[in-house]
Amino acid sequence: MMWKLLLSALKFGLVGLIGMGIDFLLTWIAKEKLHINKFVANGIGFTVAVVNNYILNRIWTFANKNPQVLQQFLHFLTISCIGLALNTLFLYLFHQKLKLNFYFSKLLAIGMVFVWNFSANLIFTFNDGK
Helix, strand or coil: HHHHHHHHHHHHHHHHHHHEEEEEEHHHHHHCCCCCCCCHHHHHHHHHHHHHHHHHHHHHCCCCCCCHHHHHHHHHHHHHHHHHHHHHHHHHHHHHHHHHHHHHHHHHHHHHHHHHHHHHHHHHHHCCCC
16 A cells, blocks of 8 residues: 555656646747747646646546546646645745745745645545545
8 A cells, every 4th residue: 555655656746747847848938939928828837737737647646537527627726726825835935034045945845745736636636535
């Protein structure tokens, strides 16, 4: 059971890295090549990454077959948005209040939010009453 949980966490992390790449790439394309407002471009990158991460986590990480795809996606999206807010809060606290290096603060924030995102999705999004 513990190995299965660790494997799921590893897969979830890999999916997150793929999502981060998609987010950065699409944000860059929208902002730099299509000359879309940087905040709109950021929203496009974030949104496509969340959709991608949901699909990959549903199929690969959790091998989930819940037929309520829209409801499940909305849970995933809600958890992702809470994670984004937590990431911003932690980054602010570590960097602005504790005066830690910005990138070290960002790394700490990402690690803490990873725990939130994985746990919340395991329990609420992909649980199916197991």
